[in-house]
Structure formats: C-alpha cells, structure tokens
Amino acid sequence: MSTLSSPLPDFPTTLPPPPPEAAASHRHHHHGSVVIHSVLAGVSVFVMFIVFAIVYRKMSRKRTVPADLKSPPPQAVKEAQLQQFSYNVLRRATSAFAVRNRLGQGGFGSVYKGVLPSGKEIAVKLMNGCGSLQGEREFHNELSLSTRVAGACGARAGNVISVLGYCCDVRCRRKKKMMIVYEFMQNGSLQDALLYRKCAELMDWKIRFRILLDVAKGIDFLHCSCDPPIVHCDIKPSNVLLDRNFNAKIADFGLAKVLGMDESEVVESFIECGEEEGDLETDTVDGDNSNKLVIEESESVVTTGEVVVNVDPVSPESCCVTVVDADASPSEYLERASVSDQISVDSSNRRVKDYVMEWIGSEIKKERPKKDWLTSNDPVSSELDDSSVTTQQKKQKKKSESDKKNRKPREWWKEEFCDELHRRRNSQECPSGEIPKSGGISSTPSMRGTVCYIAPEKCDGGLLSEKSDVYSYGVLILVLVSGRRPLQVTASPMSEFERANLISWARQLARNGKLLDLVDPSIHSLDQEQALLCVTTALLCLQRSPAKRPTMTEIVGMLSGESEPPHLPFEFSPSPPTNIPFKSRRKPRTSFSCMALVVPCVFNKQTTL
Numbered sequence: 315m316s317t318l319s320s321p322l323p324d325f326p327t328t329l330p331p332p333p334p335e336a337a338a339s340h341r342h343h344h345h346g347s348v349v350i351h352s353v354l355a356g357v358s359v360f361v362m363f364i365v366f367a368i369v370y371r372k373m374s375r376k377r378t379v380p381a382d383l384k385s386p387p388p389q390a391v392k393e394a395q396l397q398q399f400s401y402n403v404l405r406r407a408t409s410a411f412a413v414r415n416r417l418g419q420g421g422f423g424s425v426y427k428g429v430l431p432s433g434k435e436i437a438v439k440l441m442n443g444c445g446s447l448q449g450e451r452e453f454h455n456e457l458s459l460s461t462r463v464a465g466a467c468g469a470r471a472g473n474v475i476s477v478l479g480y481c482c483d484v485r486c487r488r489k490k491k492m493m494i495v496y497e498f499m500q501n502g503s504l505q506d507a508l509l510y511r512k513c514a515e516l517m518d519w520k521i522r523f524r525i526l527l528d529v530a531k532g533i534d535f536l537h538c539s540c541d542p543p544i545v546h547c548d549i550k551p552s553n554v555l556l557d558r559n560f561n562a563k564i565a566d567f568g569l570a571k572v573l574g575m576d577e578s579e580v581v582e583s584f585i586e587c588g589e590e591e592g593d594l595e596t597d598t599v600d601g602d603n604s605n606k607l608v609i610e611e612s613e614s615v616v617t618t619g620e621v622v623v624n625v626d627p628v629s630p631e632s633c634c635v636t637v638v639d640a641d642a643s644p645s646e647y648l649e650r651a652s653v654s655d656q657i658s659v660d661s662s663n664r665r666v667k668d669y670v671m672e673w674i675g676s677e678i679k680k681e682r683p684k685k686d687w688l689t690s691n692d693p694v695s696s697e698l699d700d701s702s703v704t705t706q707q708k709k710q711k712k713k714s715e716s717d718k719k720n721r722k723p724r725e726w727w728k729e730e731f732c733d734e735l736h737r738r739r740n741s742q743e744c745p746s747g748e749i750p751k752s753g754g755i756s757s758t759p760s761m762r763g764t765v766c767y768i769a770p771e772k773c774d775g776g777l778l779s780e781k782s783d784v785y786s787y788g789v790l791i792l793v794l795v796s797g798r799r800p801l802q803v804t805a806s807p808m809s810e811f812e813r814a815n816l817i818s819w820a821r822q823l824a825r826n827g828k829l830l831d832l833v834d835p836s837i838h839s840l841d842q843e844q845a846l847l848c849v850t851t852a853l854l855c856l857q858r859s860p861a862k863r864p865t866m867t868e869i870v871g872m873l874s875g876e877s878e879p880p881h882l883p884f885e886f887s888p889s890p891p892t893n894i895p896f897k898s899r900r901k902p903r904t905s906f907s908c909m910a911l912v913v914p915c916v917f918n919k920q921t922t923l
C-alpha cells in the first residue's frame with residue numbers, strides 16, 4: 315500500500331533546456347520548413363494564376379469568335395467556303411504587316427503579301443476604314459460581293475479574283491482595321507505591270523490581247539453568270555491583277571453593285587462585326603496612309619462629310635475622291651484630319667466639291683510640265699491656274715495667242731478635253747449636288763468610280779447598268795493597246811497635247827483613219843488585225859449612249875472571233891464613211907482583211923502602217 319500510496323516521483327514541470335546544438339538544429343529545421351512552405355505556396359499561386367489566365371483566355375476567345383458575327387454568314391459564305399482568319403494568323407503570315415511585304419496601296423489601306431503556315435501565299439487587304447461608315451461599307455460590300463461571285467460560281471469564276479477569307483475580330487476592330495484575304499497574284503496589278511514596271515512580258519502583243527480577253531470574260535461573268543448581275547463600277551488597270559503567267563483577274567469589289575439591290579441590302583444581309591472588347595497586342599501595324607481630307611460642311615449637299623482623296627502622284631487621272639455622309643462627330647473628323655498634313659482643312663463654307671476640284675486641280679498642276687499644258691486662255695486652265703501664272707506662262711500665253719491664228723479651224727482635242735473637264739466640273743449636271751470625283755467621279759454611294767474610266771451617264775445621273783462597265787472596259791482597252799494612261803501630258807511640243815486625252819485622241823485617229831497610230835510602239839509581234847479589232851471595239855464601248863454600246867457577251871464574242879467583228883461607230887468612220895467591215899474571224903484569214911480599215915487611210919495619206 316505504501317508503495318501504492320507513495321507519491322509519484324516528481325517530474326520536472328518544464329523540460330530541461332536542450333543542448334545548444336540541438337536547439338540550433340531545431341530552429342534551422344523550422345525555418346527551412348517555413349521557407350519551403352512559402353515557396354510551395356508561391357509556386358502553387360503562380361501555377362494557379364497561369365492556369366486561370368489560360369482558361370480565361372480560352373473562354374474569352376470562345377466568347378469573342380461567335381460574337382464577331384451577329385448574324386450567321388449567309389449561304390453564300392458557306393458555299394464560297396470563306397475562312398475566318400484570326401488577327402494573329404494574318405499578323406504572323408505578313409510578318410506583322412512588314413513594309414517589305416506591302417504589295418500596294420488602295421483607297422482604304424494597304425495590301426500585304428503573306429504566307430500561311432501551310433505555305434500558301436496570300437494577299438491581305440488591310441482596310442483602315444473600320445469605324446467610319448464608308449470604310450465599313452466598302453469592306454462589307456467587297457466581302458459580300460466577292461463572296462457572291464465565289465459562292466455562286468465557284469471554279470467557273472476563273473477571271474475574277476478569289477476571296478479566301480476575312481478577319482474582323484476584336485483585335486482588328488480595336489485597331490480600326492478590317493482584313494480581306496485573297497489569292498496572291500504574283501504579277502500584281504496591270505497598272506503597275508504596264509505603266510510603272512513596264513514588264514517585258516507585256517511588250518508581247520499576244521499577252522496584252524489575252525489580258526483584254528480575260529478581263530472581258532471576267533466582266534461578262536459578273537454580268538451574265540451572277541444572278542442578280544453584278545456591276546463592278548470600277549474597272550481600271552489597277553483593279554486587274556495578273557498571276558505568274560499573266561492571266562488576268564478582276565479584283566476590288568468595293569464599289570460594285572448588285573443590280574436591283576440596294577447597297578445597304580447587300581451589306582446588311584451580310585456580316586456585322588461585333589463590338590465585344592478584348593485584349594490587345596501591342597504590335598505596330600502601318601497602313602494609315604490614305605490621304606484623308608475631312609471637311610465640316612455647312613451646306614446641305616453634304617452636311618458632315620468625309621472626303622477621301624487618293625491621288626497617284628504619277629498618274630493624277632487615277633485619283634479617287636470619295637465624299638460620304640458619316641455619323642462620326644466633326645471633332646473626330648478634325649482630329650483625323652490633323653493627322654493628315656497632306657491636305658489642309660478648309661474651315662470656310664465653301665462647297666465640298668469646289669474644295670475637292672480645287673485640290674485636284676492643284677494636284678494635277680504639280681504633275682504637269684511647266685510648258686505645253688493648257689494655255690491660260692483656255693477656259694479650264696485659266697480657272698485652275700490663275701493663282702500661279704508665271705512670267706514664262708504669260709509669255710507662252712502671248713505666243714499661243716499669236717499662234718491661234720495659225721491653228722487648225724477645229725481643235726478637236728482641246729474642245730473634247732476641255733468639254734469633258736467642264737462638264738464634270740459643272741455640278742448642275744450632277745443631280746442632287748453629287749460631287750464629281752476628280753472630274754468624273756462622284757462621291758455618293760450611288761455614284762462612284764475613277765476619273766477617266768467612269769461612264770458619262772454615271773455623272774449625269776443616269777441609271778446604273780452593265781453598260782457602265784462596258785464604257786470603263788473601252789478605256790481599259792485603249793490603255794492596254796497604247797500602253798499609256800488615259801490622261802497624260804508630257805513635256806513635249808503642243809502637237810503632243812492633242813494626245814493628252816486618250817479617248818479623244820482615239821476618236822480623232824478613227825476619223826482620220828489612223829487607228830494604228832494608237833498602238834504602243836514598244837509592242838512586238840503585233841497582230842495589226844487584232845489591234846484594229848481592239849480599238850474599234852473600244853470605240854464602240856465608249857459611245858455616249860449606253861444603249862449603243864455592245865454587251866460584254868458580244869464583246870467577248872467579237873474579240874474571241876466567235877462572232878462577226880465590229881464596224882466602227884458611224885461618227886468615227888473615216889471621211890467619207892467606209893463602213894468597211896473587218897473580215898469575219900470565223901473565216902480563214904487573208905492579208906486583205908487587216909487592210910480593210912487601212913485603205914481609206916492610205917487614200918488620205920495619213921496612215922503610218
């Protein structure tokens with residue numbers, strides 16, 4: 315019991331302090347585990363952050379992509395198998411839109427060459443207009459019409475450029491860009507190849523003729539194989555693209571119209587880009603280089619308007635002016651205008667068209683030689699030149715006045731040239747105050763085109779029809795056959811000036827029976843009969859009355875030799891009118907055939923065969 319009742323030996327209530335080494339090791343161990351735990355916690359937070367970021371990115375992508383299309387693409391998109399490219403893919407394909415990849419510059423932005431990961435070469439048209447009514451309209455119009463063509467016709471649309479896809483995702487929108495992806499055409503535009511690079515291949519008549527035929531087939535395709543028909547509205551060399559074998563295709567549907575359909579109907583039935591926000595990459599994309607003039611206009615013609623002026627400094631005739639109503643505020647416009655220092659903003663209340671015409675005049679003045687332009691006593695030149703008449707020009711004026719007496723009684727070239735400019739300068743001829751574009755191009759959605767190529771009825775408020783394209787095609791024929799621009803003034807004697815307006819010159823040559831004078835002297839292997847056929851066809855296309863112009867199907871028939879060759883329009887027949895027809899190209903050729911039109915020339919001692 316005593317044992318049981320004996321108290322337990324006293325244990326110390328506090329442990330004895332550990333030996334100094336053990337305490338240090340314990341403290342060290344404890345400290346180490348804290349560090350490990352914090353590192354682990356940090357790493358796990360970091361991993362969680364990364365995972366969260368990835369998941370968020372994926373989710374936001376999923377959210378963004380379908381939101382880009384408020385309405386599902388129409389059947390045409392599916393049929394055309396259009397691809398929706400992401401901004402990143404196109405950015406990588408074009409090396410971040412590097413300047414070295416820039417193929418050219420259009421009205422609303424630049425076109426870049428790109429290579430997809432598959433190795434396929436593409437051309438990316440980067441349009442700057444996103445956010446502006448006009449830019450978006452052109453984007454949608456171009457996309458929707460190209461898609462119509464591709465969807466409706468598939469592989470048969472051999473002479474019309476193929477659209478591969480587009481991009482208008484959130485990144486593009488944040489950068490105010492939109493992109494359309496096309497097949498890549500190795501030899502660029504006809505304008506560039508013919509007039510600037512002067513490609514050796516284009517000195518071969520066969521190739522020029524083939525291009526003419528390709529373009530005719532392309533337009534005919536738009537007019538006849540698309541339902542409803544499509545009118546391109548801007549046929550010109552810069553909208554004809556050449557592949558590596560110089561096969562030609564029609565491009566740029568920004569101004570095209572579906573006959574019988576309202577433009578808004580076409581566009582609205584198509585794609586609308588979403589407004590959803592997204593993250594941005596901070597790369598640099600160039601391309602804000604269209605010359606934009608913004609005018610706050612107080613007159614009723616155009617209230618607040620955006621005037622987009624694009625002038626090719628080498629060929630001012632290809633300048634493009636577009637004026638549109640827009641819904642952006644004037645301050646936005648002025649902000650943008652201040653970026654563009656190429657044109658100053660006019661704060662006065664002058665009408666937009668006066669401003670534009672004046673500006674165009676000054677641009678043309680910059681390009682034209684000091685001599686041998688319209689003399690200042692010419693009605694048009696005096697209007698354009700008053701401010702800048704130099705002493706030399708005054709002398710020239712005196713000289714030209716004295717020369718006046720020695721001139722031919724009818725200076726057809728000047729009359730036609732000045733008439734044309736005057737006609738287009740005269741706003742009364744354009745109903746509703748529509749503004750001619752560089753002496754020929756309107757600016758309203760219903761009337762646009764390129765000066766010298768635009769059909770007269772489009773400026774005169776006539777109905778839009780396929781025949782407008784026929785007129786433009788006529789100009790294109792003359793340009794291709796002559797190898798020069800439709801309006802060209804060189805520093806040469808006055809005698810050269812009568813050739814300044816290609817159309818007037820061609821008409822005059824026809825009257826004199828000297829049509830072959832128009833042919834580019836640098837062409838080799840010329841088939842004179844074909845050349846005469848082309849110029850005659852051009853003159854038919856250039857008749858003022860749309861009804862008198864042939865259809866594109868007839869033109870294809872005439873050029874390809876499947877139908878009877880054309881007669882010169884009566885008013886252009888050499889005097890006395892011969893109406894000697896071409897030999898039918900369906901019959902075997904004889905050397906006489908190509909002389910048919912030349913005979914009267916020989917009699918007139920004017921031919922230079």
Ligand SMILES: Nc1ncnc2c1ncn2[C@@H]1O[C@H](COP(=O)(O)OP(=O)(O)OP(=O)(O)O)[C@@H](O)[C@H]1O
Pocket residue numbers: 417418419420421422423424425437439475496497498499500502503506548552553555565566624634
């Ligand atoms: N698919 C393509 N392949 C190769 N080059 C192209 C292609 N598309 C356009 N280009 C080049 O880019 C240039 C600009 O083309 P874009 O269609 O934007 O304008 P444009 O037709 O010259 O002018 P505008 O817009 O005033 O009608 C063309 O002239 C051509 O040199």
